[in-house]
Amino acid sequence: MEQMPPPDLRIHRPPQMLRELAVERLRGAIIAGRFPSGARLVERALCDQLGVSRSVVREAIRILETEGLVESLPNRGPVVARLDWGQARQIYDIRRLLEGSAAAGCAAVADGAVKAELAAALAAMRGGSDAVFAATTRFYEVIFRSAGQDIAWEIVQRLNGRISRLRALTLAATDRAVPGHERMARIAAAIAANDPDAARAAVEAHLDEAAGIARRMLEGV
Amino acid sequence: MEQMPPPDLRIHRPPQMLRELAVERLRGAIIAGRFPSGARLVERALCDQLGVSRSVVREAIRILETEGLVESLPNRGPVVARLDWGQARQIYDIRRLLEGSAAAGCAAVADGAVKAELAAALAAMRGGSDAVFAATTRFYEVIFRSAGQDIAWEIVQRLNGRISRLRALTLAATDRAVPGHERMARIAAAIAANDPDAARAAVEAHLDEAAGIARRMLEGV
DNA sequence: GCAGTTAACTTGGTATACCATCATACGGAA
DNA sequence: TTCCGTATGATGGTATACCAAGTTAACTGC
Structure with missing residues (x-):
């Protein structure tokens, strides 16, 4: 006999660990530019700001360090990593592959x-920048x-943390949402046609465009 | 006039942080198989074994987690990650790229x-397995x-942690040191000839061979 | 024999204290 | 006045003790 599945009544206490929340907060703050490049991340201050120990x-910070968002100098502590075009270029190259x-x-x-x-993901891209990001x-x-x-996928996500800082600026400066959507639609079309070569080409075109924007932003400075 | 490069007289106080030493010890122990797959890594026990707090x-452990060598289950704590052929195949694919x-x-x-x-690196590969690894x-x-x-390079190093566990077994089982050296010599020759296509092909051949060995080991079980 | 309770252990998290190092500011001597 | 040394404070790194919650396993009573 098939039993009724046990109803899930759990209180759903956040199964996320405090440290994961802290990572997300910090990463979000860095990506959003609330901690500028080179800013020192003073431990005790972060304890207060985050309300954790x-x-x-x-x-x-160790986790963000492995993502390349933070680097720790000996006897100076962690600082927000600087992002130059040399690094961004490498990241775009790796993402391309x-x-x-x-x-x-x-x-x-x-x-x-x-x-x-x-x-569905493509359709969900109508909306605020949060929805665009999630989609x-x-x-x-x-x-x-x-x-x-x-x-x-894990590697790409980690790499993206580093260059997502550019996206904040990109979106603020130019409205690249529409062409981005178009590029992704082309990728989806190639996949829908089960055409691997076209899909790869579409992805590479998308990334080349993004890299070009990043380059103008980072080298222009 | 070319100045003499400033002589490096620094006292060279161990710039390595205790945590880095601990990471290396733990990583070495996992790679060497001293902690089998799935073994729980009890924090306090590790404190004793490593002599640190x-x-x-x-x-x-957080750092090893980002390397994929350890995974933490909620309320169970960290365990040594299992490595199956599906993961190893992906890693070899990424390294290939x-x-x-x-x-x-x-x-x-x-x-x-x-x-x-x-x-020089090629020449330094004569010697024990430690020398081979370093070279x-x-x-x-x-x-x-x-x-x-x-x-x-950073990414590849992190990935290598995961499949280095295979190397220990590989070296123990078959003596692949000599053919490995031969493959690498071919890579070096292609680079010496400034032939990018040949270099890429040599690397891919090398990795395909290594992946084949790994597959036989992991799927055979 | 089995179910339910209890006890031990482990984890995630917190607080606190201590030390070494570095930077800065102050003060005294040339 | 200027330079040097020192005191002081801030900071990171490390160690230790503690607590609450959860898991695991043994034990006990039926």
Whole structure:
């Protein structure tokens, strides 16, 4: 006999650990530019601002360090990492390889469900910049996961933290939302047509454009 | 007139932080198989074994977590991550992309100094497995750095932590040291000839062979 | 034999204290 | 006045003790 599934009545106490929340807060603040490049991250001050203890702050900083958002100088403590065009170029190059490969792999195996999810993410991109960000993330996650490349997806997400700082400025300066949507629609179309080469080319075109914008912003300064 | 480079007289006080030492010890122990897959990493026990305090152990575990060597279950604590062929395959795929690109980039720009360093690393591979490991690392570091791909090098190093666990078994089982040396010599030759395509092909052949060995080990079980 | 309770252990988190180092500001001597 | 040394404070790094919540396992009573 099939039992009724046990109803999930749990209080849903945040299963997220305090340190994860701290990481997200800090990462968000850095990406949003509330901590400028080179700013010192004073532990005790962060404890007050986040309302957590030093252990949590320190572990969070270690994690952000591995993401390249923070770097610790000996005897000086952590500071917000600087981002120059040399680094951004490398990151775009790596994303070009990884996302291109994932899009090709996804196009090779995409079935109806994958295509529907991509279309849904694309449709969800109407709205505020928060919705755009979430939908974009979802879009790429579907591509990577369906291509069976979870580890590459993790790497790309970590890399994105570093260059997401550019997005804040990009969005503030130019309204790139519409062309971005267009580019992603082209990627989705190539995947819908199960055309790996076209998918890779679309991804690379998208990234080349983004890299160009980043370059103008970072080199112009 | 060329000035003498300023002599480095610094006392060289261990600039390494305790936490870095702990990370290296733990990583080494996991790679060497002293902590089997799935084993729980009890914080207080590690404090005793490493002779450091909980703060250090916890931060070290966070770092190993981002390397994929450890994963933390809520309310259970950290355990040694399991490595299956699905993950290893993904890692080899990513290395194929990144190392292939780096070798091609290196071959495109390599000058005499780079070629000499590669030859030196190759020569240093005579010796115990420690020397082989160090020389191999140095070999790839030269390739990535000379290609201007420091960030990709960091990523590859992090990924390598995960599959280095295989190397311990590989070396124990088969003596792949000699063919490995041969493969790397072919990479160095392609770079010495400034032939990017050949360099990429040599790297990919090397990795395909390594992936094949890993597959037989992980799928056979 | 089995169910329910309890006890021990572990974790995540916090607070606190201590030390070494670095930067700065102050004060005295040439 | 200027320079040097020192006192002081801020900061990071480390260690230790403690608590609440959860898991695990044993134990006990039926």
